[in-house]
Amino acid sequence: MLLLLHKFKILISLASTKTMKLKSILPTIFLLICGFEMFSQEINTPELYLEPIFHVNYGDATADKPQSKSWTNHYGQWLIVGDADGPKLLKKETTAWASQFEVNKAWLNLPVKADVYNKDDMAHIVLVGECALDVVQIRYSLQSKKYEHQWKESLPIPQDCQSIETATITRDSKNQYWVCSDVDQRIMVWHSVNGRDWSYPITLADNINADDISLIVGLKNQVSVIWSNQNTQSIMERIHIDGEEANNWSEPIIVQQGDNNADDHLNATVFKNGEMALATKNSVDQINQPQFVLRIRDKEGRWTNIPYENLTAQRSPSRPIVNHVESGKIFEAHAVKNRENNRYFISVNEIVKKINGWEFKELIQLKTKINGKNGDVTSSKASFLPNEAKLIFFSDDLGNVYSLDLDKL
Template identity: 85%
Template sequence: MSFIANSMKLKSSILSLSFLFCLLICGHGAFSQEINTPELYLEPIFHVDYGDATADKPQSKSWTNQYGHWVIVGDGDGPKLLKKEASSWASQFEVNKAWYNLPSRADVYSKGDEAHIVLVGECALEVVQIRYSHQSNQYEHLWKESLPIPQDCQSLETATITRDSKNQFWVCADVDQNIMVWHSINGRDWSEPFALAQDINKDDISLIVSLKNQVSVIWSNQNSQSIIERIHIDGEEPNNWSEPIIVQQGDNNADDHLNATVFNNGEMAVVTKNSVDQVDQPQFVLRIRDKEGMWTNVPYENLTAQRSPSRPIINHIESGKIFEAHAVKNRENNRYFISVNEIVKKKDSWEFRELIQLKTQINGKNGDVTSSKASFLPNEAKFIFFSDDLGNIYAFDLDDL
């Protein structure tokens, strides 16, 4: 790790001398006035001709492997693959040239030398594969395939991709008022879509996650105020899914904000926004799925007169800390920041500790936090990313806490 990265370490209750030194050379530091949380003003790592370049809510756009740290962001002429260099993030020219004018909103599944990416456009889904070349020491674009979309499609907000234990691939997406899944035995040849739900609100979305020997699709249904799951057992017929499982229903607990992380023990944590939208009431729900498929729902993060939280994501370090991050709009001055939190399991409860507020110099919107689909590696940088509506991309390494 670089000297600057090492110099940005934060203690949980006070700022270390090294962090103060980093603030002098890297940005502007302070403490939150209301809850005494450290603040850090970040400078952009990259600029694109595309606002909110790290959207959408359930998508994971970054990954880390033995070849480096990578992220895909949207741009006006197609998605851009970036790599972390010593002091900057560099555009990967050959791959980005191959992706010219493809849809820009990406979700990534990476394993070994390969990555499969689903790209989301207006009633369009493209899956591309890239592979790291040991000759050129960079990723190379291999192919692109279009997924079959219903001809009467009117809207498609977002999509995610995963790979099961049989090395078969899955994509799920919202299409009009339906939640649909596509299946591929090799990642390239895709089935017609299969509808898992047909009664959702046009504002609802879904998320697909690989668990131990099974795949889970989770979606919101604001019409029935529900969060719902269906399970596919790896190796069974592609259209053979469980009956709908009600994760929670009622009390306006559903909204179209979903993000998940899977633990080594087979449990899964999902963070979602609800639709309560009342001051002094929780805006988010932490949903824990145990190894037997039983769910526990934990409301958190109140809407206040000053703070309006939105778009939470979650990730964790293997056998270590759980991190949550979300955007916050200051309702008094209309400025935005990213709240980074640690989630701690107590004996009979969960505790949420705000660690830092990440801020920018712009007056407009910023948010759409994203990270990796895989858990963070203990001895590697742990990047989260967000963007603003002016095309700026920001990054923060959680090791700097």
């Protein structure tokens, strides 16, 4: 308690200076009073320099937020990356990652930004272009011992579309499929009973910022669409109950509003008990203020918002992702630009729930030998299984793709 009071006095003292207003630290004061711990960067965090696992003729091959591009199943470990002539499916072999020639030939000239929903021997992938959304299905063949391309379908896009930034796909408990995307200043969803025949888009929100994006997440007996709205400084949500009419959605739910808390960075993981963790970036962009917010949604749909990871004179963090092991361990990873030397690295962290709040611990910094950008961390949509590889991936702007198995930490 004495330590808490001491921290509180320091914050009030800072707020009295010309460089810091009380309003800007109220969220921090609230978190301290409630027992939440802010992100602490380790002074001597271990560093690991990685070599590429694959090279493509396309920069930022693991873009774009908030997409999940990898999966692990009985047949191996898989990743989809962008390339100049279309998306590429890769498989981890004994000593290297190998391109899957026949699938990739079928994908020539398709949009390259992919989000994957995998179940058993089948995967549905939504591919994102400038004003195009394609869904492809691949199925693993026990005879040929590889994935085979099944079909491609193009989703109906509004004729007045000017741009689409990203899209995500999921399947609900009724085995029906959903795609969610930003189309200009709107958030839209598409529905399919069988994964192949898609509805016309349903608008869930409009008048958002052209920079905003969305994320669709399958929860227990319901689907959640979450989006940023920088015009209203809001993170928003709408819910669809599985089995109801496709256009029957809840009224908009405010996850958080005000204080520049919204930006177009969203990534989520769903726990076995039905709770969800959402990693987001805000738009505060002030030195010594948190850049990220961890948002926890409980089984009843109540949200708790925990700011973390300060912007500092040296570190500029961006594009967080979150995933977890079914046994409970939560991992977070994001890109960091060193503002002093313009070098990038990936910060990998563990998030631990304590009795009195949350602890964020930086485990390792992943670095490369290039001088350019590293980023666009991605992982699986499904949680990590305890006895399987726990892979994260990122890429640079020269076409190199990198990977780390979190079990090695």
